[in-house]
Amino acid sequence: MSLRTARTLPLLLAGILLAAGAHASEAEHVHASQAWIRILPGDLPAGGYVTLENTGDQPTSLRAAHSPSYASIGLHKSSADGGTSRMAMVDSVAIPAHGKAELTPGGYHLMLMKAAAPVKPGDKVKLTLTFGDGSTLDTDFLARPANATDAGDAMPGMEHGH
Amino acid sequence: MKLCRIRRVALLSLLALAALLQAGCHREDAIPWLLTDVTGHMPDLDFRLVDDHGKAVTGQDYRGKVVLLYFGYTHCPDVCPLTLAQLHVVMQRLGPLADGARILFVSVDPARDTPEVMHAYVNAFDPRAVGLSGAPRDIEELSKRYRSAFTREPDQGNGQYEVSHSSAIYIFDRDGKARLLSTPDRSQDDLVHDLHLLLSLGASA
Numbered sequence: 001m002s003l004r005t006a007r008t009l010p011l012l013l014a015g016i017l018l019a020a021g022a023h024a025s026e027a028e029h030v031h032a033s034q035a036w037i038r039i040l041p042g043d044l045p046a047g048g049y050v051t052l053e054n055t056g057d058q059p060t061s062l063r064a065a066h067s068p069s070y071a072s073i074g075l076h077k078s079s080a081d082g083g084t085s086r087m088a089m090v091d092s093v094a095i096p097a098h099g100k101a102e103l104t105p106g107g108y109h110l111m112l113m114k115a116a117a118p119v120k121p122g123d124k125v126k127l128t129l130t131f132g133d134g135s136t137l138d139t140d141f142l143a144r145p146a147n148a149t150d151a152g153d154a155m156p157g158m159e160h161g162h
Numbered sequence: 163m164k165l166c167r168i169r170r171v172a173l174l175s176l177l178a179l180a181a182l183l184q185a186g187c188h189r190e191d192a193i194p195w196l197l198t199d200v201t202g203h204m205p206d207l208d209f210r211l212v213d214d215h216g217k218a219v220t221g222q223d224y225r226g227k228v229v230l231l232y233f234g235y236t237h238c239p240d241v242c243p244l245t246l247a248q249l250h251v252v253m254q255r256l257g258p259l260a261d262g263a264r265i266l267f268v269s270v271d272p273a274r275d276t277p278e279v280m281h282a283y284v285n286a287f288d289p290r291a292v293g294l295s296g297a298p299r300d301i302e303e304l305s306k307r308y309r310s311a312f313t314r315e316p317d318q319g320n321g322q323y324e325v326s327h328s329s330a331i332y333i334f335d336r337d338g339k340a341r342l343l344s345t346p347d348r349s350q351d352d353l354v355h356d357l358h359l360l361l362s363l364g365a366s367a
Contacts, residue, residue, distance in 0.1 A: 038239070038243050038247075040236070040239070040243060040283065040286065041279075041282035041283055041286050042279060042282055042283075044236050044237060044239070044279075044283070045237060045239040046239055047239040047240045047243065076239075076240065078240045078241045080241070080329045080345075080346055080347075083328055083329055083330055083345060084326055084327065084328055084329065085234075085238075085241045085242075085326065085327055085328070085329040085346075086324075086326045087238070087240065087241070087324045087326075105240060105241075105243075105244035105247075106240065106241060106244050106346065109239070109240045111239050111240075112239075113322070145286065146243055146246075146247065146283075146286035146287055147243075147246065147247040147250040147251075147286065147287045147288065148247060149244070149247045149248060149251060
């Protein structure tokens with residue numbers, strides 16, 4: 001065994017271990033449902049909602065969301081203290097072990113800004129959700145009209161692996 | 163169609179008359195409101211703003227209609243659309259009675275909310291919704307009139323900013339008198355119940 005191989009072998013092993021670790025990623029234990037976006041006229045920011053269920057034994061958190069369809073997606077929380085509606089950015093939304101996080105109107109939500117192309121009700125928009133360990137889950141969000149109050153009867157949120 | 167309408171108006175008038183008579187018997191303060199009764203505690207509907215067709219309007223222009231006044235702004239992606247979507251459901255549940263009501267959505271962000279933006283916005287929710295904007299001073303005057311504060315939050319560095327605003331819905335009768343106050347925690351059933359009553363009362367004048 002050359003010195004070179006001796007050096008690279010541990011790296012290789014580490015790589016394999018990392019890959020194995022990534023296999024048991026947080027995203028793997030998260031199931032998305034009720035994924036929808038409220039489409040507003042013009043270029044107004046849209047609200048995104050989803051229910052994230054964690055079937056794993058470890059808590060996780062939603063850290064970020066990205067999509068080629070929007071220039072930026074923020075994680076926000078609405079609150080109504082003392083009769084005043086406020087909106088604040090948050091770093092993450094906790095998803096407890098064997099529990100769920102519900103992003104629904106009036107609470108936690110995604111704020112999708114600057115659509116790359118106009119999104120119409122009925123469209124499916126693919127979002128990549130990023131969790132605490134950096135693992136990701138692609139989820140189709142259903143675009144719904146402005147006056148929708150929930151995900152409607154369509155789509156339990158389609159997932160496409162990691 | 164026209165005959166149908168006349169019949170409906172006649173029927174509604176009868177209903178209103180019946181409600182008035184009943185109100186007369188039991189006195190109005192005995193109306194079993196579910197929302198917060200603010201009758202006599204808040205000023206009449208009065209403002210000078212611009213509607214979503216770009217037309218100058220005042221509170222007087224909405225006399226004869228039951229008015230649901232709500233402050234918000236179009237760049238609000240969550241709570242404002244939720245409130246307007248819920249009001250749309252309430253209007254649908256009221257059926258033809260809802261034609262006697264108007265949702266007045268007043269922008270607390272007139273810099274971005276032009277009549278054109280407001281027009282597209284309110285019509286995405288309900289045909290009986292009107293978007294009102296105007297001079298910042300006039301909007302502030304209206305919001306102060308109903309003790310409804312709003313604050314523009316700091317710019318996020320990309321020209322985007324949020325506006326904190328009152329989440330209440332102020333409800334006026336056909337005479338422009340403030341009657342009820344609803345908050346987001348109230349159920350749609352409560353709103354439907356009270357609006358049904360209020361719309362059946364008709365105008366006293």
